[in-house]
Amino acid sequence: MTTFRARLRGVxxxxxxxxxxxxxxLLVVMLLRTYGxxxxxxxxxxxxxxxxxxxxxxxxxxxxxLKEVLxxxxxxxxxxxxPDDQNITALAEFKPYIYKAFPRVFSTSFIQHExxxxxxxxxxxxxxxxxxxxxxxxxxxxxxxxxxxxxxVSDPFSAEERDGFIYGRGTLDNKNSAxxxxxxxxxxxxxxxxxxxxxxIGLGHDEEVDGKKGxxxxxxxxxxRGVQLSFVLDEGSFIFNGVISRKEKxxxxxxxxxxxxxxxxxxxxxxPGHSSAPxxxxxxxxxxxxxxxxxxxxxxxxxxxxxxIRMFEELVPALSFPLNIVMANLWFFAxxxxxxxxxxxxxxxxxxxxxxxxxxHAGIKTNVIPPRASASVNFRIHPSQxxxxxxxxxxxxxxxKSVKIEVMNAFDPSHVSxxxxxxxxxxxxxxTILDVFPDVAIVAPGVCIGNTDSRHYSNLTKAIYRFxxxxxxxxxxSRFHGLNERISMKDYAKQVEFLFQxxxxxxxxxxxxxxxxxxxx
Ligand SMILES: *[C@@H]1O[C@H](CO)[C@@H](O)[C@H](O)[C@H]1NC(C)=O
Ligand SMILES: *[C@@H]1O[C@H](CO)[C@@H](O)[C@H](O)[C@H]1NC(C)=O
Ligand SMILES: *[C@@H]1O[C@H](CO)[C@@H](O)[C@H](O)[C@H]1NC(C)=O
Ligand SMILES: [Zn+2]
Numbered sequence: 228m229t230t231f232r233a234r235l236r237g238v239x240x241x242x243x244x245x246x247x248x249x250x251x252x253l254l255v256v257m258l259l260r261t262y263g264x265x266x267x268x269x270x271x272x273x274x275x276x277x278x279x280x281x282x283x284x285x286x287x288x289x290x291x292x293l294k295e296v297l298x299x300x301x302x303x304x305x306x307x308x309x310p311d312d313q314n315i316t317a318l319a320e321f322k323p324y325i326y327k328a329f330p331r332v333f334s335t336s337f338i339q340h341e342x343x344x345x346x347x348x349x350x351x352x353x354x355x356x357x358x359x360x361x362x363x364x365x366x367x368x369x370x371x372x373x374x375x376x377x378x379x380v381s382d383p384f385s386a387e388e389r390d391g392f393i394y395g396r397g398t399l400d401n402k403n404s405a406x407x408x409x410x411x412x413x414x415x416x417x418x419x420x421x422x423x424x425x426x427x428i429g430l431g432h433d434e435e436v437d438g439k440k441g442x443x444x445x446x447x448x449x450x451x452r453g454v455q456l457s458f459v460l461d462e463g464s465f466i467f468n469g470v471i472s473r474k475e476k477x478x479x480x481x482x483x484x485x486x487x488x489x490x491x492x493x494x495x496x497x498x499p500g501h502s503s504a505p506x507x508x509x510x511x512x513x514x515x516x517x518x519x520x521x522x523x524x525x526x527x528x529x530x531x532x533x534x535x536i537r538m539f540e541e542l543v544p545a546l547s548f549p550l551n552i553v554m555a556n557l558w559f560f561a562x563x564x565x566x567x568x569x570x571x572x573x574x575x576x577x578x579x580x581x582x583x584x585x586x587x588h589a590g591i592k593t594n595v596i597p598p599r600a601s602a603s604v605n606f607r608i609h610p611s612q613x614x615x616x617x618x619x620x621x622x623x624x625x626x627x628k629s630v631k632i633e634v635m636n637a638f639d640p641s642h643v644s645x646x647x648x649x650x651x652x653x654x655x656x657x658x659t660i661l662d663v664f665p666d667v668a669i670v671a672p673g674v675c676i677g678n679t680d681s682r683h684y685s686n687l688t689k690a691i692y693r694f695x696x697x698x699x700x701x702x703x704x705s706r707f708h709g710l711n712e713r714i715s716m717k718d719y720a721k722q723v724e725f726l727f728q729x730x731x732x733x734x735x736x737x738x739x740x741x742x743x744x745x746x747x748x
Contacts, residue, residue: 261555296328298386300402301395307369307435318346318432329409331416346432347441354425360457361425366404367434370397377710391715398714401462405430411726423734434680442680456688458652461681463693470701475545476668479660482675482693487608487640492633494601502594510600511589517625530565530578533610534643541671576676580609610640641682644690646672652690659729696725
């Protein structure tokens with residue numbers, strides 16, 4: 228008895244030591260991954276030649292001008308209601324407006340302006356050195372509709388200033404970029420800056436309704452001219468402040484991909500009849516059951532399988548204990564973190580393909596069994612999934628032949644752009660963020676959960692980045708396409724300064740770029 232007990236104790240103790248040993252090794256590995264040296268994003272080889280640049284010390288007069296030009300743009304009701312219903316009167320007014328607001332841009336001999344697809348704008352800025360591969364800055368001038376209900380200001384198109392903010396539809400999405408790019412160029416030209424590297428500016432007019440008439444036509448035009456771009460910069464991510472936890476420093480996230488989308492229609496047809504002698508199952512009941520299955524059994528949690536994991540890994544140095552240990556060791560904690568992120572509707576889209584039932588139509592009268600019920604479901608596809616995989620899961624889940632499933636439109640997640648020190652776009656964006664936002668702790672790659680015009684640019688470059696250099700706080704998400712969209716004048720001036728520096732940083736030499744580019748614009 229004693230010998231058995233002693234032996235048992237020995238075995239348990241050995242196992243305990245074994246477990247302790249494993250735990251100790253795990254702990255050491257985790258600490259090393261957390262506090263050890265790690266590559267902190269792409270190194271930048273662009274620091275030379277600093278002194279030649281024009282300074283972005285905007286005068287009070289220039290700041291006033293920035294504000295008034297942005298306000299005027301917001302007051303133009305360039306609303307996209309649907310692909311076939313846009314306010315073309317307002318879109319047409321945009322051309323004379325920018326012509327007047329940016330006199331130097333329109334009178335400079337090395338800048339060409341073209342209208343594409345009736346209302347979109349393409350600028351070609353011919354650099355002095357045709358050896359350098361051009362890049363492109365894009366934005367859009369259309370906005371989603373806004374009714375005054377619920378806004379703190381009386382009219383979402385008044386561009387009213389309040390407490391240092393300009394309120395109005397389009398102040399963040401995306402007239403700030405459209406006006407900001409042109410204003411940065413205008414200010415550089417007024418300081419007699421002549422870019423060495425050529426670049427393009429593309430302002431689409433139908434981004435909010437898919438970009439087929441604007442961005443796609445601009446891309447087709449450039450493709451027909453044989454243009455290849457070194458990188459494209461569009462909207463789509465921000466400088467986040469206090470979003471992850473309240474104390475960390477601001478973090479700049481540049482989206483290197485965006486989610487795909489899939490719209491399906493589900494319909495059920497049954498024979499019509501009187502409600503006094505109903506069939507066992509009605510079209511509404513059958514369709515509801517299918518929708519119930521889709522809504523209550525979400526698509527799989529894929530956290531860690533796509534590029535979203537890189538953002539969390541690169542955040543480590545900005546996080547405090549114990550979050551830093553967790554994020555540095557996602558090889559161990561990914562499923563835990565994934566389950567945590569899915570609890571919150573704002574982070575859930577990062578971990579999975581989302582499912583949103585967006586329309587439902589059936590029935591006309593209380594005593595008539597409707598012959599047909601139909602509904603639309605919108606999925607936003609996680610970067611590690613494809614349209615086909617999502618459709619297969621949808622069919623498996625619904626598992627009912629009487630429900631007809633039709634694909635309305637769909638596109639796969641975007642190709643993931645390179646994020647490394649060999650890529651000019653990554654380097655120049657990283658450098659410019661450090662120059663203009665010295666308090667930013669980390670520049671990390673991320674995923675855009677919405678869609679932008681930039682997804683149409685894949686034939687022109689592999690390097691597509693989505694970043695709007697304004698600060699985004701925890702309560703700002705709902706302002707997009709929502710109430711009280713606004714930008715602070717301080718942020719807007721910083722955005723223009725960023726673009727102003729970016730254009731100049733693109734002229735710095737980059738040792739890794741092969742110097743063999745020849746292209747006639
Ligand atoms: C369309 O734009 C015009 C010109 O800016 C404006 O007067 C009109 O109210 C706008 N219509 C709608 C429906 O927004
Ligand atoms: C898809 O379903 C929605 C909602 O029922 C309906 O409004 C729309 O007309 C349908 N589209 C097609 C092409 O059937
Ligand atoms: C890319 O180019 C190919 C060949 O010209 C064309 O068929 C395709 O539609 C283009 N894709 C995009 C997204 O523009
Ligand atoms: Zn937008």
